[in-house]
Amino acid sequence: MASTEKSIESIKKLIAKPEQIRNICTSAHIHHGKCVSGSTRLMLTNGNVITAKELFEKSKNIGSKFKETNEELIYDIYNKKIEIFSLNKKTGKIEKKPIELAWKLQNDILFKITLRNGFEVSTTPEHKYLVLKNNDFIDKEAKDIKLGDRIVCARKLDIVSDVDLKKTFLYKLSKKNFMLG
Secondary structure, eight states, rough: HHHHHHHHHHHHHTTOOGGOHHHHHHOTTTSSSSOBTTTTTBBTTOOOOOEEEHHHHHHHHHHEEEEEEEEEEEEEEGGGEEEEEEEEEEEEEEEEEOOOOOEEEEEOEEEEETTTTSSSEEEETTTTTEEEETTEEEEEEEEGOOTTOOBBBOOOOOOOOOOOOOHHHHHHHTTOOOOOO
């Protein structure tokens, strides 16, 4: 219990300094509402960053069709070893978890959530986020998030990557006519 209390205290300190919050990670059981716009960037545990749209397209190639209706198309990618970071609400620690399903919904309604540090995410109204309230992690749907709610975000992620981030950033900046001195 002391470890959980320590983790919660760490999260509370982080939330007090929003300029240090860098990532939002979502993971939930099927039908818990976790849909984000296709342009949302997802950090994988191998250090790669992929958009939700790219993940879905990859899932079509490597996964098996799980369900198809007029409203949704779902691929099972559980055994494909694609992992994301997820918060274990019992321990308060970040863990690596495999992505089980990738789906695309027919939904015209998106909510834009803006954090105090300026980061934004566009999401469906039923998408659940972890919010810290009274020393407890609670699930709160995007449509119910209000000004002052404290969305739980990872401060630091342990990533082992073969991607040379410095080289990648400099290359991408060069394509946008940025000059560094």
